[in-house]
Amino acid sequence: MTPILGCIADDFTGATDLANTLVRGGLRTVQLLGVPNPNSPIPDVDAVVVALKSRTIPATDAVAQSTATLDWLRMTGARQFFFKYCSTFDSTDEGNIGPVISSLMDTLETDFTIACPAFPETGRTIFKGHLFIGDQLLSNTHMADHPLTPMTDSNLVGVLQRQTSRRVGLVQHSQIEQGADRIREAFRTLKAEGKSIAITDAVTDDQLHLIGPVLDDLALVTGGSGIAIGLPANYRRAGLISETLGSDYVPSVAGPSLVLSGSCSAATREQVARFEKSWPSHRLDPLTLAANDDAVCRAVEWARSKVSDGPAMIYASAPPEDVKRTQDALGRAEAGALVENAMALIARALIGHGVRRLVVAGGETSGAVVNALGIKGLRIGAQIDPGVPGTMTIGTPELALTLKSGNFGTPDFFEKALRAMP
Numbered sequence: 001m002t003p004i005l006g007c008i009a010d011d012f013t014g015a016t017d018l019a020n021t022l023v024r025g026g027l028r029t030v031q032l033l034g035v036p037n038p039n040s041p042i043p044d045v046d047a048v049v050v051a052l053k054s055r056t057i058p059a060t061d062a063v064a065q066s067t068a069t070l071d072w073l074r075m076t077g078a079r080q081f082f083f084k085y086c087s088t089f090d091s092t093d094e095g096n097i098g099p100v101i102s103s104l105m106d107t108l109e110t111d112f113t114i115a116c117p118a119f120p121e122t123g124r125t126i127f128k129g130h131l132f133i134g135d136q137l138l139s140n141t142h143m144a145d146h147p148l149t150p151m152t153d154s155n156l157v158g159v160l161q162r163q164t165s166r167r168v169g170l171v172q173h174s175q176i177e178q179g180a181d182r183i184r185e186a187f188r189t190l191k192a193e194g195k196s197i198a199i200t201d202a203v204t205d206d207q208l209h210l211i212g213p214v215l216d217d218l219a220l221v222t223g224g225s226g227i228a229i230g231l232p233a234n235y236r237r238a239g240l241i242s243e244t245l246g247s248d249y250v251p252s253v254a255g256p257s258l259v260l261s262g263s264c265s266a267a268t269r270e271q272v273a274r275f276e277k278s279w280p281s282h283r284l285d286p287l288t289l290a291a292n293d294d295a296v297c298r299a300v301e302w303a304r305s306k307v308s309d310g311p312a313m314i315y316a317s318a319p320p321e322d323v324k325r326t327q328d329a330l331g332r333a334e335a336g337a338l339v340e341n342a343m344a345l346i347a348r349a350l351i352g353h354g355v356r357r358l359v360v361a362g363g364e365t366s367g368a369v370v371n372a373l374g375i376k377g378l379r380i381g382a383q384i385d386p387g388v389p390g391t392m393t394i395g396t397p398e399l400a401l402t403l404k405s406g407n408f409g410t411p412d413f414f415e416k417a418l419r420a421m422p
């Protein structure tokens, strides 16, 4: 069986978010990490999501990686393609959303697609082309001050138009509300005006479902994970997926359990505090790491002595005042790299000592751990909390793995994940 849908995501946790949506819609899904090697085996699933790290690299590199990935996805036999970016449309006037969409359209020789980052479940809605986060226009939120992709304009038609020579139009929510035929008519009108990318309004999941059937006409769909909720129904209607297969089934992995937390986000700190009350926990202090060569070894030895009796946690998570003190002493990037590197070494050593069930908190921290373990792909299992599925690695090391970005998850997330993951 060949995949039906081939996806390119511009970052790691965004890829997992999309994969989670597809699995919930009934598609058996794997996530691969990095541009696939031309000889990479084709997974026997309904959807493949390739996670790149292309959001903030130079646009020419993002285009090269995305088109190389598309070439491989086409080779798998996939019939439709998806470019996933952030629901806050993280980009600059140089790109990378516009240049990547344009080059994917060139490769697929398609003359029309949509750009719909709406994700109403998390408060990202598009109304008259303007992106809102909760009740605020995008440009009135913290995204205006983002260090890499400051979003100071909420009008997505304007934002995307500055990134591409293709002409960008708008399909308004009043048209969406009238259903598939009206949306198709709006697409035809835009094409007749010489426009080839449509920002598509969506304020509710119902509106995303109204757009769903129309996506069947497009070789390429682009947006956040929200717009993907309409795709599985199309494939089901076409008889391409089975109703009976458990799309979220992944085999279980037995063995000692470990939590690694390098996230300092508020939700994670609450989760760390909660877990620490019940299970052995070891704090990694970046200043000690910087001063002391054997701090990593001591953490590894500590965990080895605990994990045979039950789960244990190693964490660097700290409140903002501690993080600031550390950054003042070591430098912001240096402190981050020091902790990420330590977490990566600890993960590798403890997997070597038999740990098989691993929860990692923090987007960058997850990236560092996955790279250090040489993990090439993940089978996506059932959702643990919104945006966070349980997964199992493809190939070696064989692990049950949960990767959680900072602000996701309920306060009892770590225990819940260890219970729920395969």
Ligand code: ADP
Pocket (backbone or CB within 6 Å): 262, 263, 264, 265, 268, 286, 316, 317, 318, 322, 323, 326, 327, 335, 336, 337, 338, 339, 340, 361, 362, 363, 364, 365, 366, 404, 405, 406, 407
């Ligand atoms: P999140 O998903 O919450 O943003 P990340 O892992 O992406 O988490 O980012 C957290 C960053 O903070 C990482 O680079 C990590 O190494 C760093 N870090 C973790 N603990 C500390 C600390 N105590 N002081 C300074 N930096 C830290």
